[in-house]
Amino acid sequence: MNKIYIEPTTRCNLRCVTCIRHVWNEPEGDMQWTTYENIIKSLQDFPGPKTIAWAGIGEPLLHPRLPDMIRLAHEKGMRTEITTNGLLLSRDLSLALLEAGLDQLAVSLDGASNKQYEDIRTGGSLSSVVANVHDLYALSVKKARPLRIGIVFVAMKRNIHELPKVGELAKMTGSSFILVTNVIPYSADLQDEILYHVKPNVYENSGTPQIPLWILPNMDFNALTEASLTRILRAYSNISFLDMYLGERSNYCPFVQSGAIAISWQGDVSPCPALLHSHSCYIRKRPKTFYRCQFGCINEEPLSAIWSGKEFASFRKRVRAFDFPPCIDCGGCSLAETNETDCLNNPFPVCGDCLWARGLIRCP
Secondary structure, three states: OOEEEEOOEOOOOOEEOOOHHHHOOOOOOEOOHHHHHHHHHHHOOOOOOOEEEEOOOOOHHHOOOHHHHHHHHHHOOOEEEEEEOOOOOOHHHHHHHHHHOOOEEEEEOOOOOHHHHHHHEEOOOHHHHHHHHHHHHHHHHHOOOOOEEEEEEEEOOOOHHHHHHHHHHHHHHOEEEEEEEEOOOOOHHHHHHOOOOOOOOOOOOOOOOOOOOEEEOOOOOOOOOHHHHHHHHHHOOOEEEOOEEOOOOOOOOOOOOOOEEEEOOOOEEEOOHHHOOOEEEEEOOEEEEEOOOOOEEOOOOOHHHHHHOHHHHHHHHHHHHOOOOOOOOOOOOHHHHEOOOOOOOOOOOOOOOOOOOOOOOOOO
């Protein structure tokens, strides 16, 4: 086990149009300190370096003891990260986070102009967030411990034109990375905002006359090459770029493969953040219901027992082999309406419709 996603709260101070909160009906709450202590205590059973990432449905900075959580993890030798909208980063809170030992902060910025940002993140202020993160980074430099800052950008039709300008925001905020992810259409109207055409793209072999293998070199992507390269990328599924198949990370779980888990504010242990809560969304224009999956509760048994349990271990084995039908490519049967089972009779939860496994959705 290498990375633990912890959901400190399901409360939030914004009402973003892209949020899963529009399609769930679970109670809101904050993680109790005893629950967090149980997590830290249980992690001592797992040797090696570990990263704790505070994320989830809610805004982590709303938890009143977040600096204390970071401090305890830091004292135990763990790397610490948070993903935040940045609106609540006052000077006092920034100092508390730095003194607690925070290693990385990723801020969600879905626009490079106030108008575009506020169109998506209702109730937010781009100028305020940029100023807050700038001040945080400056404080970290002053303390001779520069914080690693990153920007997370949810790409959609309405904001993709501003993506190049995000580089300017990176300079203003001291950000050293920009993570771009696609949008998940939780609501019907967001279906028209996606920038990906989901199609079979996992065909990988040495090529046939019917499906030749395209072996592409490093090449400038400019006005001369853009049209031709785009046509190839759209029309063919057997493509190698610098001897790497473009479909190599399809049917690849970034959470299970990296040894990650997710823990809800109530202490329930899930295999990934996407399965912390039941919700609905749209995949290839069809509605899909994902039911939350927990393999145990940290308040009832130690993490080592949950991790090594037969059901959880069996699930991770299936995911590593990705022994699921390609529901994203098919989606033609009633079994694809939920993640309960599939046409191969896999037990709950099944992952054939996972956008993370297809490389379309990314998390810090």
